[in-house]
Amino acid sequence: MTSVGIGPSAPAASQTQIAPSAQMDEAERSAAFKEAAANARRAAQERDWQTAARWWREAIASSPDHAPAYVGAGAALRSAGRVDEAEELLSLAMERFPDNEAVALGHAHTANAARHWPVALERWTHFCARFPNSIAGVRGRLSALRGADRVDEAAGLLNQAGEALAAARLRGEDTIEVRWLALEIAREANEPAAIRPAAQALIEAVRDPGQLVRIAQACANAREFELADRAASMALAVDPRNTGALVARAAAATEHGEGEAALAFYAELIALNPDAVRWRLMRFRLLNWMGRTADAAEEFASLYQRWPNEPMVRVFRRTYLAEGQLVLGQLRGDANASEADLDTAAEQDLRTLAERAPPEVQRVRPLVAPQPNEDVIEVICPVAKTAVLIFTGFNDAVSIPLATFDRYLATIPVAAIYLKDFNRLRYLGGVRSLAVDIAGTLRSLSDMVSRLQVDRLVTMGNCVGGFAAIRYGVELGADRIIAFDALTHIGRDSEIGVERGYNFLRKRLAANVPAELTDLRLFLEQRQYRNQIDLFYLADSSEYRENAERLSKFQNVQLHPISSKLPHNGLRQFALSQIDFGATLRDLLDS
Amino acid sequence: MSSRIDAAPRSTVARDDLGLSTPYIAPKTPAEEKLEEIWRAVLMMDRVGVADRYLDLGGDSFSATVIFAMIDETLGVSLPMASLGAAPTIAALAQRIDLAKKDKEPESA
Numbered sequence: 001m002t003s004v005g006i007g008p009s010a011p012a013a014s015q016t017q018i019a020p021s022a023q024m025d026e027a028e029r030s031a032a033f034k035e036a037a038a039n040a041r042r043a044a045q046e047r048d049w050q051t052a053a054r055w056w057r058e059a060i061a062s063s064p065d066h067a068p069a070y071v072g073a074g075a076a077l078r079s080a081g082r083v084d085e086a087e088e089l090l091s092l093a094m095e096r097f098p099d100n101e102a103v104a105l106g107h108a109h110t111a112n113a114a115r116h117w118p119v120a121l122e123r124w125t126h127f128c129a130r131f132p133n134s135i136a137g138v139r140g141r142l143s144a145l146r147g148a149d150r151v152d153e154a155a156g157l158l159n160q161a162g163e164a165l166a167a168a169r170l171r172g173e174d175t176i177e178v179r180w181l182a183l184e185i186a187r188e189a190n191e192p193a194a195i196r197p198a199a200q201a202l203i204e205a206v207r208d209p210g211q212l213v214r215i216a217q218a219c220a221n222a223r224e225f226e227l228a229d230r231a232a233s234m235a236l237a238v239d240p241r242n243t244g245a246l247v248a249r250a251a252a253a254t255e256h257g258e259g260e261a262a263l264a265f266y267a268e269l270i271a272l273n274p275d276a277v278r279w280r281l282m283r284f285r286l287l288n289w290m291g292r293t294a295d296a297a298e299e300f301a302s303l304y305q306r307w308p309n310e311p312m313v314r315v316f317r318r319t320y321l322a323e324g325q326l327v328l329g330q331l332r333g334d335a336n337a338s339e340a341d342l343d344t345a346a347e348q349d350l351r352t353l354a355e356r357a358p359p360e361v362q363r364v365r366p367l368v369a370p371q372p373n374e375d376v377i378e379v380i381c382p383v384a385k386t387a388v389l390i391f392t393g394f395n396d397a398v399s400i401p402l403a404t405f406d407r408y409l410a411t412i413p414v415a416a417i418y419l420k421d422f423n424r425l426r427y428l429g430g431v432r433s434l435a436v437d438i439a440g441t442l443r444s445l446s447d448m449v450s451r452l453q454v455d456r457l458v459t460m461g462n463c464v465g466g467f468a469a470i471r472y473g474v475e476l477g478a479d480r481i482i483a484f485d486a487l488t489h490i491g492r493d494s495e496i497g498v499e500r501g502y503n504f505l506r507k508r509l510a511a512n513v514p515a516e517l518t519d520l521r522l523f524l525e526q527r528q529y530r531n532q533i534d535l536f537y538l539a540d541s542s543e544y545r546e547n548a549e550r551l552s553k554f555q556n557v558q559l560h561p562i563s564s565k566l567p568h569n570g571l572r573q574f575a576l577s578q579i580d581f582g583a584t585l586r587d588l589l590d591s
Numbered sequence: 592m593s594s595r596i597d598a599a600p601r602s603t604v605a606r607d608d609l610g611l612s613t614p615y616i617a618p619k620t621p622a623e624e625k626l627e628e629i630w631r632a633v634l635m636m637d638r639v640g641v642a643d644r645y646l647d648l649g650g651d652s653f654s655a656t657v658i659f660a661m662i663d664e665t666l667g668v669s670l671p672m673a674s675l676g677a678a679p680t681i682a683a684l685a686q687r688i689d690l691a692k693k694d695k696e697p698e699s700a
Contacts (some may be wrong), residue, residue, distance in 0.1 A: 143614070147614040148612055149616050151616070153683060190677075210610050214611075217647045220646055221647070243610070243612065244610030244611070247609060251651075273604070277602050278649075279604075309604075310635075312635055315657055319653075345660055346660060420686055429640075501651040568656065
């Protein structure tokens, strides 16, 4: 190694020195420059920016008349976060090479990196005027406009950039900048069909993890999850601790219904930032959705102990642990925890239902105790002539916590069996503690109902519980089936692009259960049934309406739209809409 | 209700760790400020820029449900969740909220 001027061994790496070494002749300087430049490029390839910057400085010291060395040094210094030094060096380079496009580009990029947006915009304006065909100039100006919060101008520039892109392609340009601009235009126009080829072209050319993450994000927005995952994987190969890449891979795995893979990515995110509650909540939810209910409960208890006042922890508790609230309240050592923090409309709705419940004096039996770890809860009522099987939804509730719902049911002389699907497969894998499949579960339930010695059988449920109420109700010969927001088939992925969460459940179901079992229309077509089936659904939800209307032509099926502006929780909305839900429930179960 | 969003200390995800393509842009209008507050609370982040896309921040349907309920509750505007498809940023969503509010105002004589 020839060490001259500012080299790797020099103590003051940040010093700007552009005078050539006086002791070297031309040939020596040329050789030293080539060696330093080669070392700098090698270091840059390895993303060792500090070393790259030092070698570029040595190259400049060897031969101050090579503009590419200034450009390389500027890029390395920016990447190393030494933006002030990059600015100093490239300002000198601008004086020395005023007509050099790469130097001017680096100079303008440095203002972007420093987030000096007015300066950056001025530089980009000059640059674009001087080099009007530069696609890099368009992209740099775009970034500066966005950074300066001139969002409308940025959108306008992007709208016009199509012409520049077309012209560049006509000139035969296929640089990374051209490919990036194609992706940005497609993304701005929200054109998934254009995003895919643009992203594919970029993935082949880009190695920088930050850029790969941005490609992954663009792909995920266009629902191109395989490409998103590929880009994020490549980013992680270079930078295994890249949070954005891990988030993208977790999202892709969730979208694909690949629970174990998603869990692994969340585990890495948690390891990177153990203090971020969000990844813990995501892990809890996945465990719950994967049917690992005991692990999920343990995870939630742990995070609830640590973050009892985090608003989203409270929302998760209300949503996913409706029945377990009292248990968690005891865990926290706060008797009022289950009632506390009612700071959302949903929590207020639940409180309203609890307050409206009939008084204790009207009960014909004691209330059921919360039993979050039991998937079958049998409620005996000695005078009962009717038995009701209540199939809970994904969250082990009926959109109303069972503890609240039971305060209404306990005033009606019916025997009840509360059922939960810990497998999270719409009860198509049976009820876990009863059997490993539907057939065995049906036999067990039939025996249980026989032992109750009742005249009538009713099945009811909400959402996936509604699906099960129909499926099991028909098989068991129920006199009446009452389903709220029943999902009657797997359904399609969301068209609005924000369904990552629920798509997991659909994909997992599709992967684990034969398709013919998941469609209630096929099921009813194949059955000679006489049951009365009442389908209640939220009229303003296109998803639940479509699910209900699929069964509208079948015999004995009656549709009951529920008016509510909310898109979920049909039984809850129905209960809230009734002046006396207790009386309505009695009518539904008795008649 | 709105004052409670920030009431609890939280352990957040750093926005800058996500490697977004958009620079951070702070909220300016009242609707943007409220939306930023809501998105930050629901997505459990240290800050959210008004040009950041919802999915890039790791948002999903469940978070969206909570966000739209909070928008309804705190801003008095009921928007369909599908709004996020066409308006995936705080800036775009705030425009829709302002328009919806304008539509609700009685016409002046």
